[in-house]
Amino acid sequence: MASGKAGVPVSFDKIQKSFGPVRVLEELNLQVEPGEFLVLLGASGSGKTTALRILSGLETASAGRVLIGGRDVTDILPKYRDISMVFQSYALYPHKTVAENIGFPLKVRKVPQAEQEVQIRDAAAQVQLGELLHRYPRELSGGQRQRVALARAIIRRPSVFLMDEPLSNLDAKLRGHMRAELKHMQEKFGITTIYVTHDQIEAMTLARRVAILERGVLQQLATPAEIYNNPANLFVAQFIGSPPMNVVQGALDGKAFMSNGAAIATSVGGRIAKAVLGVRPEDCSVVAPAKGAIKGEIYATELIGDHTLVTLKAGNDMLTVKAAKDFTAKLGEKAGVAFSTDRLFVFDECNGLRVR
Amino acid sequence: MSEAPFKFEKANRGLMERLFEPPAVGRMSPVANVVAYFLLAVWSIFVLFPLYWVVITSFKDAAAVNQGPFYIPFVDFVPNLNAWRAQFTEDANCNLSSIGRQFGLLVYNAFAFIVSPVVTLQPMEPQICKIFLAFTNSIVVSAASTALCVAIGSMAAYALVRVQYKPKFGNIMMFVALTVLVIAATTYTRAPWWASSAVALALFFFLARALGKHFTRTLGNGDILFWIISQRILPPIVVIIPIYVMFQAVGLLDTHLALITVYAVANLPIVVWLMYDFFSSLPIELEESAQLDGATRFGIFWDIVLPLTRPGLAATTLLTLILSWNEYLFAVFLATAKVQTMPIMVAAKNAGEKGVFWWEMCAIIVVMIIPVIIMAVFLQRFIAKGVLLGAVKG
Amino acid sequence: MADVTNNSYQPGTSPAGASSGMSWGEWLDRHSRTFFITPAVTLILIFAIFPTFYSIVFALSRVRFTADGLQFRFVGLQNFAKQFFGNDQVHFLGKTEGIGVLGWVFFGAVTAAVLWWLYRSLRITSPVGMLGRLISAAMAIFIAWIMGASLLAGSTIGTLLTTLFYVFVGCALQFVIGTGLAFLCSQPIAGKNFFRVIFFIPLMVTPLGVGYAMKMVADITKGPFEPLLRGFGIENWVWSADPWAARFVMMICDSWQWIPFIFICMLAALENVPRDHVEAAQVDGASSVQIFREITWPQIVPVAVTVLLIRTIEAFKIVDLPNIMTGGGPGSSTESMTLHSLYIWRSNDIGTSAAVAYLLLILTVVVCASFFNYVVLGQLRKARA
CATH class of the missing domain: 2.40.50.140 (Nucleic acid-binding proteins)
Incomplete structure (x- = not known):
């Protein structure tokens, strides 16, 4: 395996979050193993995206702690957390070329130009984008954009990957294909990955373990097989299975x-x-x-x-x-x-x- | 595979980072906070101070103005209502009932104007103090011109969104040529303007019928829209002299009608531009289904399209209202006595022989700008909701 | 009219296509495409297009008010010519004798740059486009010459350069400050809405009221800054007697009114940038200044140039402030071209007044059309492509 570093553990320790009077997360406790592919599964409004945003630092928890690699990161900026994130909309900068998009994390950290180029080519090759480096995002298909977003996330080799419904804007056929690629890539790099989705098929196929959230409460955290064969409660039983x-x-x-x-x-x-x-x-x-x-x-x-x-x-x-x-x-x-x-x-x- | 070139593993921030970096996303660093609030405070003072100065000056008397600057009422000068009394209490016709009477008079005069080709009714002279006269004039002119402008402008904008026009380039050139002919004829041969215009118009329709089919180059909706919007580039001073002469020729100088029409035309480009943007963002399915149900174009426009664009319509109306209220240059030429608007009245105060009574002037300015500030606060709400942004995006 | 009103609208009763049997409502509906646009077009034709052409006649004539109306005497281009060569030259162009070394260098540099630009565009543009570029270039070279001969030679400038000063220096200043304020207000600060409302108000205050308010505030003997001036020992300094000080005061007061316009448009544009883009950059470690420079600003450039274009168009119309605050003085140094034309009209020289107004129209159209064609269109195309 070509992995450069072992994944790091991530844990949510009694995380609470409320927006005004609305409680979105109620005491979330969750331990993610090093290198694990964990899927946060839930319907919209279940708090899964909020949990991911708290982990990324884009949202501040009302109470509780977030630990990445055993380090308390609750109150530090996203840029110190050694994470990278793939957004549902991909968030590609429309005025930058594919290469500039992929290299942006390096650029803001003032990595030397020559080294940037090497790494950009390397990351683009990982997601089979080598030919398209000089195109603009609007000239790419949905699947290609998805790959650019992925390349931008892996170029830094972060400790943790965060993915917020990254496949939901693709059509069904492409989604199946990208699912396989994502899984392959994650296993290749061995980076701890937290993946948010509302799609149970994605959850079951991708995850080593699935955490099912509903109304800000963790319903069950187990392997896909366990969740299917041994649901902890009626909600999980009805939510999983088609x-x-x-x-x-x-x-x-x-x-x-x-x-x-x-x-x-x-x-x-x-x-x-x-x-x-x-x-x-x-x-x-x-x-x-x-x-x-x-x-x-x-x-x-x-x-x-x-x-x-x-x-x-x-x-x-x-x-x-x-x-x-x-x-x-x-x-x-x-x-x-x-x-x-x-x-x-x-x-x-x-x-x-x-x-x- | 090599190790990543950098890591973001900084748990303890140094003093500089604590000062210059935000504690969390969605917050600002201490230094940025101080700088931002300082700049915002400075700018707020810069913005508010002239307005504050006008308001306090209106409560000063001659002595408080002339004996050097005094800043804070009750602290370094004693405010009084002399300036306000001078405006509102010295004239017997300065009460609410005279405003009511003035509106009645306006309705009567409008009626007299409409029936004037048939029966001659003597228009009535206003009985109202100057400030209320100017205030009612401003209200009437800006409200009526806004109504006219928004009605005509939104109709045109809607048509430009939904209907394909193909004006022929040759016809336009012919129209321009005839216009030039009319102008030359009226100015240098002393032919009456109505006769030459009527002849030219008849000639235009005849020629358009006869020759129109031979012209092949056509323009599209985009050209019409650009043409209407680009009228905003026209400096008012270019057109105001001929417009003055035109209104003089038909005897409409110093009438509400003249101001209303000219203001409406001046703001038409803005209305068409903004409304075009609102209409083009509407889904066409609603209109199509109404069309299948047998609604007429006007019916669709009135019952379906206008209600759907209500926020945009409200914002556009408010903006037009403010622009009309503030207009000065056209009024200087067209409103010489009876239809003086608020800005003209303020400017007239400047021309006193005994020097300028700043305190009285400030009182009138306050009366003049309070309505626009109220409207501006409402308009700001629409802008904050992003109602007016689309058009700027081009 | 009678038969029209009797003919009530009854759907389905009139045979389709037969115009004689068509009801009034149906006829109206069939021609609705005409009725929708005719009022707007007619009004613009009568009150904008017709006067624009009519104005040429004024500009080409000596006009006198007589008992039976206006009397025109055709004088050719005389009214225009005297702005450039005759006794009004100083008023319009400024004193242009004695162009110095600096003036020649500036004129030469601008001319060379414009010619180089023309040469480069030779390959990429059509004959019509080339004609437009030639006009823009001619005006740029002419203005450069006037600037070199009057401004850079240290002599008086005329209303042409004063207007351009209000437009270019004023718009640049307003754009920078307005965008800066918009950036501040797009940051996470408490009381954002309060500042938005406050900052927006000046735009909507009657320009004439602004003029008088500023006249009072800028008053050097009874205005609020009198103690400050005395403190600096310059209580005898009269800004309204110094041409450049007076122009700068005009421009600052104009900015007071118009910065809100830039502010409000740019703030709306900034807030319209997708939140995802900003958040992605935050996760990647960009600071808020980096985010503005790398992510937000490139995405709002199309809006920025459009806003700047609108502001430029309106800036050419400046008249209220100098009219009220200085009456165009000292001399004619704060007169904009609109005010110049207005004063000539007051002295009953309608022909010359119209000629000056026409020169303003030409100036406005060439500057705005150039900016639109070479800058705004390019940005919009880039954003849409």
Whole structure:
């Protein structure tokens, strides 16, 4: 591996942030391992961008500390933090050429001209931009602009990369491609990277660990697989997965989940008056009405390609099932849904926590 | 791969850095703070002091003005209301009811003017003190000219955004040639101006019909817009002498109508320029859907387009109002007695035989500038919201 | 009129295309494109274009008021010629005898630079563009000669150079200070909005009021600075008796009124620069001065030159301040060309007044068109490309 330096750890220590009366972050505690690719995932307004901006120094925390490489950087300027950032809009300077854009961090630090040129060419080569150094940003495609922003970030070899939804302005095909490149580059350099996104696919594919934020509170911090297979609460369970997890409301009564008069065996015990049963579409199957744990009728079928999504209406609940691609059924036909007991999740409806 | 050439790893800042570097993004360094506030304070004093001086002078009497500078009321001179009394209480017609009467009179005189080709009604003479006369004149002239200017200007601007015009270059040249002919005929052969203009206009329409189709070079909307805006380059002094003569020829010197029209034309380029920018930023879909619903062009303009540009329209109106209120050069020529506006009245005060009564003059200046300062504060709000920036971006 | 008013608007009842059956409203709508623009164009034709042409007749004639109106006698270019050669020459151009060494050097340098510029543009411009450049060049060389012969020879300057002084020195000063204030107000300071309002006000105060206010403030015996002048021991120094001091006072008072214009436009432009760009530079370690020089300023140059153009156009119209504060004095040293024309009009010499006004028009158009073509258009193209 060509990495010049090992990544540094980053941690948020009881970070709080409020804008006036609005609390955006409530006591965020987060440790990022050296060289880790961490994704901050959340809907808009969840506080993920604010957390990133506090780390970059563009925003000041109301309380708490930020540590980069064990060093308290809470009250120092961005330029002393040894970070670089890729913005959602790329923030390329329209009046500067690609080369000038990439070299700007060196220029403000008064690096000698000759050395600047070497480094600019080096950084441009890393992102396959060698040919375009004399163009202006407006003459580039979206993907190329993205690369320029990336080159400007890597030219300094910072301790930490910060990325604020860097792929959201690209079209779907290019996004997949750039995702792979980003991941490759991050592993090559081994620089600690914190990546903000609202796109769960990006989060799952890129991250070593994902931190899910909602309303300024960290919901779960775990590897993508762990988050998918073992969601900590109802929010995480519903946020991750496409199509989202099916939920059925009811009550947990001893060993079974009671809903609409049907008893569904679960692997957890306990008694909760208001509980929610969750099951992922791929863990369900459509069966004859008599065999199903839940009975309903076919509401819609959608052929996706390698599979068919079947939506069933059971009482007030809609259930989505991932079925084989040759599945056919008539609208309104009676059907049942079956699932394996060990793939069921039960949540307490009052606090959303997983019942284990 | 070599180590990066520099690192940003400075945790403890030295004294100089503490002084010259901001503590955080979005704040300023101590030194910058001191320098910035010092400069801003100096400039605020520079800006406010002349206004302050005018206001306090209006509360001085002859002695306080003539015996050298006094700065602070109640401290080094005793303020009094003599200057204000001289303006407002010495004349019996200086009350609110006379203002009301003046507006009634204006309506009557306007009516008399309109029906004058049919019935001759004697226009009434104003019964009002000088300062209120000038104030009402200023209000009437600037309000009416602003209304006219904004109405005409926004219509033209809207048309330039949405309709393609293709005036023929040959027709324009023909128009210019005929204009020159009319001017030559009226000045050197003593032909009556109305006759030669009518003949020329008829000739123009006839020739445009007859020859128009042979002209191929056309101009576009951009040219028309540039032509209208570029009228602002024209120094007023160039056109004011002929305009004076023109109004004299039709007997409209020293009337509200003359000032209203001339002010409206003077501000037309600004209105067209600003409104063009607002209209061109509107999405066309709303208008297209209204067109499919059967609305007329005027209906679309009135019901859909104007409400959408309300902030821009308000800002433009305010700006035009201020410019009209402040106008001086046209008024010097066109308003000799009855329609004196506030600036003319102030200037007339300067010509006293016993020297200038600065305290009285300051009182009138205060009356003159208070409305514009209030309007300026409102206009500043629009500018702060970025309403008027687009046009400057060109 | 009668048949028009009886014909109420009924959609769908009139056969399309048949003009005789078309209702009034429909006819109006069909010709709306004409009605929208006609009022504006007509007004401008009558009150701007027509007078501009009419003014030529005045400028080419000796005009007298008689009992039955104006009497014109054609005198050719005499009214113009006497500004350049005759007895009015000193008033308009200044004393131009005895051009010194400095004057020759300056004139030679400007001429050489202009000719070099013309030679270089030979390859890149069309015949029409070349004609425009020739006119700009001729005016530049002429003004350089006048400057060399009067200003640099230390003799009196005329209203032409006084006007150019107000325009160029005044605009430069206003631009620098206005932009500086805008930069200050774009920084994170408390009370920003307060300063914005305060700084904006002078622009909107009636220019005539500004004139009288400044006349009082600048008064050397009863004005507020009297103790200060006495403190410096110069209480006998009368600025209004010294031509250059009087011109500088005019220019400073004009700046008081117009700096807000530059300030407000530049502040809006500064705040319009995308926040991302500034933040990216902050993360990369740029200081606020570096950010202004490297990021913000290059992005607002198009706005800056446009604002400067507008300000230049308006600056040529300066009249109220010298008229009120000095009456053009001492002598005619603070007279702008507008005021020059106005004073001649007052002495009932309408033809000469119109000729001076026309010279101002030519000067304004050539200067502003040159600035627009060679500077503003280039910047706008660069920004849009």
